[in-house]
Amino acid sequence: MPRNRTTRSWAGALALALGALTLATGCGGDSSAAGSGGKTVLRYTWWGNPDRAERTDKAVKLFEKKHxxxxxxxxxxxxxxxxxxxxTQAAGGDAPDVMQLDYRQIDQYARGGVLLDLDKQRRQLDTSDMDKELLRTGRVDDTLYAIPQGRxxxxxxxxxxxxxxxxxxxxRPGWSWSEWADAVRTxxxxxxxxxxxxxxxxxDAFEVWLRGRGKALYTKDGAPGFTAGDLAAYWTFTDRLRRAGAVSTAEQTTQLDGTVENTPLGRGTAASDINWDAPASGYEPMLGDDVRLAPMPAGEDGTPGQYFKPSMFVGAAADTAHPDEAAELIDFLVNDPEAAKILGANRxxxxxxxxxxxxxxxxxxxDRTIADYQDSIKHAVSAPPQAPPAxxxxxxxxxxxxxxxVSYGHLSPREAAEDYLTELKAELR
Incomplete structure (x- = not known):
């Protein structure tokens, strides 16, 4: 887990990336037709694992056959x-023509001029059959910059x-955080x-906990939607569970790096993990048929905290030389029936x-497990929030x-919560 202090602005983040990283696109040159037999060349990048790569490459080959x-x-x-x-690519004016995006990147990249206005590509990109609540999350200032690629x-x-x-x-759907705590203690x-x-x-877990209390991570105008007292209450709750041995130790938790293999569940030192449903497929090689997906706890009064979230988005570069073709690739990825069969529920x-x-x-x-899970919670979710602010x-x-x-006993939950709110407000300025 990184320990460096975060940067304080979009420009600062990009400057840090430029200074710390060597640009290595892995895609080769610009997206011109030169040296490609007169064909238009698009660069398309995403994150994922080998399974996603194999499926995506098959889908791309089908797109090339149809185009x-x-x-x-x-x-x-x-x-x-x-x-x-x-x-790094965005800072250098070399963003790929089509790119996979996280929920937390939309606002930042849209306001930074990195993303193409997809409302202007309606001839190539059809959104008429998409979930309207999810589609709304790809908008910034009422302009569509990204399309949800999965739920x-x-x-x-x-x-x-x-x-x-x-x-x-x-x-079961509707169980509470106190019931969850009783279960993990047992x-x-x-x-x-x-x-x-x-x-x-x-x-992410804190956001679900907040929403179950009728609050939000951010307000509609991008300000913090919670107080230091709210966060202190959450951290007091989890701190007591850790001190009681009900959840992973500080040493185990600080080994988290975004992979399932390095979670306590993946290492065999814990019985459960809070994660997103699609990445949870990574536990299957370790746990086999014993992997189960359960709903997130609700508020004590039954208020649902979880929601269907765009698992990821796909967008295009504002300065792509081929906006029509980029939009056609996006349309293919989200609307083509044959592509859907290839990609499955991996995204x-x-x-x-x-x-x-x-x-x-x-x-x-x-994939079937994910579909069954989402069907089981469809009546216990609330509308998704707008994309987080830059x-x-x-x-x-x-x-x-x-x-x-807090975990290592250097700060109390209240002190750490106040520190976080101070840094959050500075980051959002």
């Missing part, structure tokens, strides 16, 4: 490396064997393993309502770092 005048150069990396590389949801991923051993029933007492990864380090379930309805009955393996992308690391101070 013989276009060649697509592809590259991918792990999420952390991808974020750094894309920031995901947060989940409690758990080892069913350990939960059975502890005598814990499968969680699992820890009866199995000798932590009941869960400590969620105190997760801004989340399709946001195209028709494709999702056609695809779900045919899913197998963990500056939020670095705050997840700040959130983790400040909670580390």
């Amino acid at each position: 013989p005048g276009v060649r697509v150069q592809t590259s991918f990396a792990g999420f952390d490396s991808y974020k750094q590389k894309l920031a 995901g949801a947060m989940t409690l991923v758990y080892d069913a064997r350990l939960w059975r051993k502890a005598g814990i029933k499968a969680p 699992v820890a007492q009866r199995t000798g393993k932590a009941g869960a990864t400590d969620p105190g380090q997760s801004e 989340g379930l399709p946001v195209n309502d028709t494709l999702r309805a056609e695809l779900e009955p045919k899913l197998t393996g963990f 500056g939020d992308i670095s705050l997840q690391t700040t959130f983790q770092r400040d909670y580390d101070q």
